[in-house]
Structures are given as C-alpha cells and as structure tokens.
Amino acid sequence: MIELSLGQAIDRAIENAMSEDESIVLIGEDVPMLRAPLYARFGVERVMGAPISESAFIGAAVGAAMEGLRPIVELYMVDFLAVAFDAVLNHMAKLEAFSGGEWHCPVLIRAPSGGGYGDGGQHAQSLWGMLSAIPGLTTIIPSTPMDAYGLTRTALRHSGPVILFEPKLLSEEWLEFLGRLGREDLEFDVPENASGMVNEDEFAPFGRAVTRREGGDVTILSLAVGVHRALAAAEALASDNIQCEVIDLRCLSPLDRESIRRSVAKTGRMVVVDEDYRNYGLSGELAATVLEAGLHPTFVRVCVEGTIPYNHRLEKDTLPSVKRIIEAVKEICQS
Amino acid sequence: MIELSLGQAIDRAIENAMSEDESIVLIGEDVPMLRAPLYARFGVERVMGAPISESAFIGAAVGAAMEGLRPIVELYMVDFLAVAFDAVLNHMAKLEAFSGGEWHCPVLIRAPSGGGYGDGGQHAQSLWGMLSAIPGLTTIIPSTPMDAYGLTRTALRHSGPVILFEPKLLSEEWLEFLGRLGREDLEFDVPENASGMVNEDEFAPFGRAVTRREGGDVTILSLAVGVHRALAAAEALASDNIQCEVIDLRCLSPLDRESIRRSVAKTGRMVVVDEDYRNYGLSGELAATVLEAGLHPTFVRVCVEGTIPYNHRLEKDTLPSVKRIIEAVKEICQS
Amino acid sequence: MELVNIYRNMSRSREFELAVAELWEQGLITGEMHASTGEELVAAAVTACLTAEDSLSLTHRCSSFVVARGVPLVPVIKELLGREDGLCHGRGGHMHLFSRDYRIATSGIVGASLPTGAGFALAAKRLRPHALAVAQIGDGALNQGMALETLNLATVWKLPLLVVCIDNGWAITTSSESLTAGSLPERARSFGWLVGNADGADIEDVSQAAKALVKNVRAGKGPAFLYARCPRMDGHYLGDALVRLARHPVSDGRDTLTKVVGGAFSQGGSGLISRATGLTRMMGAIGKIRHTPAHGDDKDPLVITRKRLSKQGYDVAKIDLEAQEEIRCAVAVSLGEEHD
Amino acid sequence: MELVNIYRNMSRSREFELAVAELWEQGLITGEMHASTGEELVAAAVTACLTAEDSLSLTHRCSSFVVARGVPLVPVIKELLGREDGLCHGRGGHMHLFSRDYRIATSGIVGASLPTGAGFALAAKRLRPHALAVAQIGDGALNQGMALETLNLATVWKLPLLVVCIDNGWAITTSSESLTAGSLPERARSFGWLVGNADGADIEDVSQAAKALVKNVRAGKGPAFLYARCPRMDGHYLGDALVRLARHPVSDGRDTLTKVVGGAFSQGGSGLISRATGLTRMMGAIGKIRHTPAHGDDKDPLVITRKRLSKQGYDVAKIDLEAQEEIRCAVAVSLGEEHD
Ligand SMILES: Cc1ncc(C[n+]2csc(CCOP(=O)(O)OP(=O)(O)O)c2C)c(N)n1
Ligand SMILES: Cc1ncc(C[n+]2csc(CCOP(=O)(O)OP(=O)(O)O)c2C)c(N)n1
Ligand SMILES: [Mg+2]
C-alpha cells in the first residue's frame, strides 16, 4: 500500500502495466515531458510524443490496436476530444460490431476532465454523458486513487476501447500544471481525501458501483468530484438527521443498474450529482433506470446547466457544490 | 398549400428565406448539384460548394455568422458531424455564453439522419441525443413536411445556432439519392403520409410538441420516423381497445416538458420511441422530465441498442419498428 | 510473369465489379455501392508488392484492393448481400469490410483511411520487421483534416506507410480541380514525403512506381506517396444520377433539368452573371462526365493493359475467361445456387 | 511615424503583459495565462495595416493583438480578473476574449482560429468591400486538421484572409522541429498561398512583409500567409514548470529530476539506447529553453526595436513611459483603486 494522488495512481497503473506488457505504448502531446519518468524508463519507442493532431493520433491508435499494439492515448483535456470525435464515435466504438465481433480495439484514452480551477468553459467540461451514449465504448470515472489504479489496470487488459476520465480537481499534478503553476498560496476547492492509499495488486471491475456511505433516507448517485461533494453534504445532513446513501458509479458504460435500483428501492428518494451537463445525459439515464424497474422515487438533479463560466465564483456555483446538494436533499425530503 | 416531401419542404423554406434575406448563404459539399435549383437562382456567391473539410467549413460558418452572414451548412449525414464536432461543441454552442451574451451565431446545420435503407452503421445514426445535450444549441427534428418547412423558417430567423435533422427515410430525395438510385422496383419501409401539405406562410415555434393522436391509456413520445411508426402501432392497438396518445416532440432543445407531463399525468403510462441510441440520451431525459414533476408512470423504451447493422432485416429490427412498439405498449398495459 | 499476375487481378477485379453491379441492379445489395472500375490496375500493382505481414486501410471504393489481396470472394460477396455468413456476418456491409486474416480494414468516413493506415504502420514498425501498411485515399479526401494531419504524423514518426492516392478527378459531383488547391503530389512533398507519380492506365509505370516506393518504405526510410490518375468509370456509385443524366439527359434528366431551369429564371435571387456562372459550371461538370472512358473503350485502363500484354504475347483472353469463371462461380455459391 | 506607432503598441503590449503577470502572480487571474511577450512586434505591425472593418481571429496567446488593436484595456483586464463588468462579463476569460465592436474573437482550441478567420473573411468578402480578416496561429497549431483544411478552403474560396503564423519554436514542452514535417512556409505554398517570411525582431522586415501581403489580400487576390519567427519569452504560460526548471533546476526542479532519474534506472523497461535517447532529448529541450532571450537582453525584440528607433532619433523613452503610465492606470482602474 502506498499513498498516491489520483493522477499518480493512474501513472502507477500505467507503469506497472507497461512493464508487464510490451505491447503497450503511450501516445500524446508532450508525453515525453508530462510522463518523463515513463519516458526515461520505457524510451522513445514506447512513449511517443505526438503533434497537435488528435484526429490522426487517436485514429492511428485505433489502427495500431487492431494490429497488435495496446495504445494508451493521453489527451490534454476531454474537451479536446471534440476535434477527434470521429475516431471515437465512428471507428473505435464500431469496429467490433462492424467486423461481426471478430476484430478488437484495445485502446485506452486518458482524458482529464472537469473544472474548478478557473480555466473557462472550453477547458472544464466532463462530457461523460455523451461519450457513454455511444454503444461499444467503456467509460470509467474514478473518484479515488485506489479506483483510478484498479480501473486503469482492468482497462489495460480489456479487449475493447475504454475512456478513462481523470477529474483534474482530484489530480494534484494537473492542478499544479494548469492552475497553481508554482503559486504556492493559491487555493482550490479540492475535496479532502483526494489522495489515498493504493494497493497495487487490486484491480477494479467494470460495471460495479460502490456505496461510499450508507443511509436510509436518500440515495445520492454521483461520480468523480461529485462523490466527495456528496459525502461532505451527507456529513452535514446527518446532523439534521437525514441519512444519505452515497453511491459512486465509477463506470457509466456498463452501468451498474442493479446497485442503483437496490438503493433507490430502499430510500425512495434520489438525487443525482453530476459535473456534466444536465440535459440528455447521465441524470436522465439514471431516471430511466429506476423507472424501468418500476421504482418511483422522488427525484432531483444537481448538475451543470449551461456553459461553465470563467469567473471562479460563478464556476463554483455552476458545478455541483455541497451547498446545492444539501438544498436538493432537503427539498426532496420535505416533499 | 402545396404537397411536398419533407426534403422538398426544407428546400422550399430555404429558398423562400434566401429570397427574403440576402445574408443567407448555403454551404456544403456538392450543394451546387444537390441544390441545383438554388444554385441556378442564387448563383455561385450564395450557394457555395465546399471541399471535404467539414471542420473548416462549419468553423467558417460560425465565423461568418458572427460577422453578419446567416450560413446554412449542409452535411451529407449527421454521422459526419463527428469530424467537425469541435465547431459545434466548443464554438457555435459557446459563443453566446463566452461573449457574455453579446455576440450571436445564427448558423443552421442541415443534417440528414437515420437509417432504413441499408447503408451500414456509419451512415444511419440519429445522434440528436448527444447534440441536444450541449447547452447553447437548438435542435429541431421534423416528422412532417409542414413542420419541416415551419421549423426551418423559424430557424432562419433565430439568433442562435440550430441543428436541423432531416430523417432520410422521410425525404424521398435522399432515398432516391442514397438508396434507390434509379432502381425502380426497390422498396423501403417508408411510412405512409411521408409527403404532405405545406402552407408557406406558417412558421412553427421552437420548444412546442404536437399531439398527433389523442388517447387515454398510454403516452407514446417520439419524433421523426418514430412518430409514424407510433401512429401505425396506435392504429393497430386501437382495435385491441388500447388508446394511445402519440406526441411528436419536434424540438429537443428546448424541450416542451409541459406537454409531456400533461399527457403522462393523464395516461400514467409512457413509451419512448427513439431511433437514436437508448442509453444516455433522449429516453433518459424524458424519464427525468416526468420524475422531476413527481409523476410516476410505468415506463418502457423502444430505442436503438447498439451499432446499426448493415443487413437490412437486422437493421429493421434494430430501429424501432411498429411491432416492437406494439409489444412495448402491451407490456406496460398489462403490468 | 509479374505483369501477368497484375493483369489477372485486374481482370478478376473488373469481373467482380460487373457481378456486383448485377446483384446491385437486382436490388440484392442495399445502400451506396461504390464501384472501383478504372482503378483495378493501381490496386493490383500495389498489392503485388505486399506480403501477408502487410496491412491495408481502404476507403469506400475498396473492391479492387480486396479482390487483388486475395480475400476469399464468397464471404465478401455474402457480406455485400448482408448474409450472416458474410465476411463480417452481415453487420458491416460494403463500406465496412474487415478481415483480420488479410489485415484489411475499410471505412465510409472520408479521410479516415489515413489515420488507420498510420496505426497499422505503427504496429508493423514495432511488431513485424519489414512489414508496412498501405492506405488508400481518394483525391477529395486529401482535403479532410485527419488525412492532412496524417501527412505530418507519418513523416515525423517515420512510419512504414505507403499512401496510395487515387485521383479520379471527382468527389461525388464535385470536379476535383475546383475545390482542391495546388497539386496533391506537391502537397505530400511539402510534408516531407517521397512521392511517386503514375498513370493509372500504364501497367509498367504504376508497377515500377509502386515497387520503388515500397522498397523505400520497407527499408525504414519513412512514408511514401503514390499518386495515380484513374478514371471513375461508373460514377460515384452504382446508379449515379449524374452519370445517368449525362448519358440519358432526356429520359433520366428531364425532371432535374426542368427544376434547374426553373430556378435560373425565378424572380428574385442573384444577378444574371452569378446565375449564369452557376449554370455554366453545372453544364461543364456534366460534359466532363460524358468524356469519362466507358467500359471497353480504348481509354479503359483494362483495355489498354489487355492490349499491351497481348502484344507482348500473353494469353490475356485465357486469363479473362478464368477470371470470369471464378467470379461467376463465387456469385453462384454466394447466392446459394448450384454451380455447374 | 508609422514605425513609431508600431513601437508604441509594442511597448504598450509589453507593459500590459508585465502587468498581467503581476496580477497573475498575486492569484487574481486563474487558469492558464499565456503571455505573448516576444511577439509584440508582429502583432503591432500587422494591426497597423488594419481598418475598423477588418476582423481578427486569435489564439490563446492573443494579448498583443488585443492591445495593439486598441480594445479599451480596462474591460480587458477586468475580464482577466473575471469581473462582471469585464469585456465578456467575466464569462469568457483569457482564452475567450470577444469583442464585437473590434471584431475580435479568440479560442482556446488549438487550430480553431483558422476556420473562424476564414468565416470572418467570407463575411467580409460579401458584406464589406476591401475588408479582410486576420487569423493568428501558432506553429504547433499548423498540425491541427482544421487549420490544414483551412489552408485549402481559403485558397479555393479566394478569401481575403491573412494568416499570421507565429513560430516561437514550441508547442508547450515540444520543440517544434521534432514534430513538424517540412517547413511551414512551404506547407502554405503547397496549398497555393502567397507567403511572406519575416524575422519577428526586425521592425522593417515585419512591417514591409505585412504591408505587402495585406495589399494583395485587399486587392482580392486570395489569402496570404505571414510566417514570423519570435521567441517565446515567458514559456508556454505564466509559471511554466519547464521554464522554472531550466532557470532554477535546483530549487524548482529537484522533484522532477529525481523522478525522471528514478524512471531511467528502474528495472524492466526498454533497452539502454532507447532510454538514453529519451533522456538526451529531454536535456536538449531544457537547454533550448535556457537559450531563449530574456526580458531586456539584446535578443529581446522589444530591446532590438527600441535601439533601432532610438538610433533613428525617436524618443522611445518617452513612448515607454507613456505606455507604462497608461497600463498602470488601466490596472488601477480595473482593480477599483484610485489612480493618481
Ligand atoms: C467525413 C465525410 N464527409 C463526407 C462524406 C460523403 N462522401 C462519401 S464519398 C465522398 C467523396 C470522396 O471523394 P474522393 O476522396 O475523391 O473518393 P472517390 O469517391 O472519388 O473515390 C464524400 C464527400 C463522407 N462519407 N465522410
Ligand atoms: C485541440 C487542442 N489540443 C491541445 C490543446 C492544448 N494546447 C494548448 S496550447 C498548445 C500548444 C500550441 O502551440 P502553438 O500552436 O505553437 O502555439 P504557442 O502556444 O506556441 O503560441 C496545446 C497543445 C488545445 N488547447 N487544443
Ligand atoms: Mg475522387
């Protein structure tokens, strides 16, 4: 067991996997510097800096994966996946179906996501809703270093394409690289316990949610930073005698519908906390999940409702905050 | 009043708007040939053929719209929007928010959508779910020539970006161009009444659903081809004494949540018929819409569950069919 | 011998396309079926340089490469028919022919064959010494961002990639010179590519160019670009309306022409010059299509090659017959008919 | 007179960047703040050729253009501070400065400035005779698909577009020559562009090149490409770790170096040569950063220009003082402080 940040845990998972599996290569802009220890260890042939050509190098990763490599592609931010969306939607996700199940594409895309450090709305999106909508992709979104490690390890043995969202606010390295930049007295609203212990032998399964806190009154469904906000809200609400169950979804595709239904059946109340856009995304899918099971909870969502503003205070209010979660929970406990 | 196909109705709306508004230009691959009458009428400066460079010409449309033109961009198919997704997600949708509401981007993207003519899974997607998830965009999806005309006219006076989905199966011209190709005895499963009367003075409002059939037992929510399938199913079900209310959503962003809730409150049963992917999309948003209003209907979805196969029969089974709708309705009427 | 093998594959490809056209006419193949008639020579000459370790990333107009590569034809035809026992179990279709055994992928997204090809090349470079990847691309597709990006990527990564750019002068209804700036070989050169230029109707020319480039690529000297001009003999796809209009303006084009003329004389709209320019350009495009070589005429690359080899004393008639027989048989088997 | 005006804007831009750096150091500006120090001359010389009818599509490194264009500085600074009364009401931020009045847009998506610029040019062409659009772009961004596509689009549409490509030798931590094939001026030329080449520290050179190209573009002769080399004086963004590492390897780089050395000597992994190549390249990059001109040294384009104009008898000191005063005042007003 070692204590790592979420970003370090992913790095470690990659390093361990690369040392076990010669077919893994790491591709991305600036990776020789960003992942200098890997570059120093695995050399220029396995850690490949790429020009600013996301369509070409993600597309190439798909081809390389088809022909025997296992590429990991690093993006600077998930927002930039938009310039290479075709490689995702029309190629990596469809290969298996198009080939009648005969060909596979084991690509892992590592995509830092989310805001909270005042970088503006083209650099703060989560987008896991729309990406999870695409049949043929696996999407994983860790909220703890242990899950980050374990899910990455699993992804690097999986036969299909996986998108790994790395919440920047939980990755000390990204915060330093994009936000703090040497300014020592700059504070971000980073959840406590963003760092944590990692057991390097443990893999995490896809499609399995985790209950982070038990409670009988309300089910809060969340992921990534939202889980930490929800736990803080639950803590505060406990003193008002409201017991929240906090479920960390971890993986959106496949989605652990069973666990969601079990908890919602118990509490009859459901709050979705999501840093992604509200409409046509995760919160809706969760509503459908319970309705399909014939459950009829009260329901409220705490999501992002518009383009994320640059102003740091407005940004905070736009992203799901502890305050907004508490209000939402109280609202459905009263109704 | 004139009788037109859905595609002709859009053409007519564009032609009328272009003759009224000098700032409208039409941009797209092959538009000089595909829209030859417009090319002949409005000339080379207003009907501009574009190289196969969707990112550049959609991005350019955004810039042109900011500086005083009103571009209409034609895509061959919405599937190909993936290669230009950045222009949509990070530029046209965000301009108004980024500029603090001061700058607008009146771009209309005309995007043929959907399958049903055996062209394979990269040429048959609907994708309105993920596009409607993006704050700042309007998405319109007509199922009739009248709506196609009226919504296009409204879009061409709207101040922001609009994506117009043109269901290929309802556009005789596309079916001829992509499917039949001169083969006279080739049949597609085209709904009856795909053509219809158009009143050229009538505009259709955004964000307003239409009830296509009234009924007290089940609410079927749909759009595009699905509406026609739902109406056929409703017809069949009526003989089993099940009365379906069929609502045509027409516009997903903004969504007419009021009409949806009113009908579902009445029937207590809800079926979503959607040619787009099932997960993390429209059907979920509709579930959330009713749950948020405290409604607790029985719920079932008839959507696309995976990559759309080439084989024509498999494709038919993958897309929402009358048969699947009937089964779904019966299922929730029994439970 | 080598030239004969190339010719054999040309002949097989042409027979294949003719058979496909027939199936298509009968309505047994759905969607947009893009014939590669006119580019058989390039496909055959390039694949002649390949080994089983090499891979191919192809476009929507891929049949000649698939045939020349030696993929068993029955599963391919069955795939076009959408059969469960087709190459991709009927799930992919004509724009999505995938063969893991033959290292072939195709895509219906214009431009996508280049990134995929770069990925194949990257895998080859790391895993199979001396193997290379071929990526086919159309002239119009070289305006697509991901294709242009790959021109840069492949050079700086020094990938064993041979791009085969087939310039048939068209992208659907757009005549290429009107919307492509500069020259494509120059474009590739500016990204540091070794470029070969070939006439897609000249078997020696294409074959030599392909061999020279492949040799360089295999030697690890980085990517190479084979630029070949070929006619688009059957229009963009089978049943192409523009081809029908050009060939039978009265029976197949009346509606279209009426509408266009209607537009040109409508009140309101742009000035006369702008309108006239439009009409003139359209007529020009139709005229250009009229001048495309037709099957069997003396600009048809197959006919040219046949003549040339015949002069050199080869028994091309026999090859043609064999090809015909092979394809006829494959079609019959695919349709589940008895084959005599 | 003209050169003096250019110098004035250079001086104003430099003062602006220094003031921004101070606000940034104090934590008043969030996120990634990209300084344009080193490219003030290019921005000033290009904007000197523009009229109010022209428009500008800019990148993440846009300050010098914004300042030289004459956008009122108080709203700009307030926007960087995220204030409600900022240029974009605090919603956009440093990578999203939009001014409708000054026809300026920026984007944080690398490469996006070119399509937007093409759109500006298209609107200009149709609506404002003789107006043109300027699109700024970095050297790294010219590997982005949409930028490359625009090189083709602008030519075939004959757009009045001036692309200003600023080659500062870097894309974040990547030294440009390592991942960009060929030469960028050649690349543009292969797409049919008129290309001008300028040394971003030579005021006559840049100014003449800009004027000549703008003249051509205004005359309706199609797009032009100004390629200018400039130093990236303050790293990729304020607080750039690589710059800190290069300048203070012991205090700021110890952690990084330890990890890297750890990686290099770990068991397992690639062979020695591959590892050594990696380490050598990293050291090379750090070395290159060490050789970047620093503020005030004699390779700083501002210093070079100051000296040249001073020799020609201009009172540059006065201009510098005025610029200093203007910026100091704008900052004070933006912060809501009294200004003496
Ligand atoms: C991204 C994308 N845009 C548009 C299309 C529609 N389309 C299919 S083929 C084609 C023309 C391709 O021209 P070219 O590359 O020259 O190939 P050719 O058909 O001539 O072989 C177009 C525009 C597509 N399939 N994908
Ligand atoms: C599509 C996209 N990919 C990656 C990035 C991250 N990024 C921001 S600036 C930059 C480097 C740009 O280099 P260059 O174009 O040379 O401009 P410079 O920073 O040197 O001015 C990168 C990779 C981005 N913003 N957008
Ligand atoms: Mg072509």
Ligand SMILES: [Mg+2]
């Ligand atoms: Mg640069």
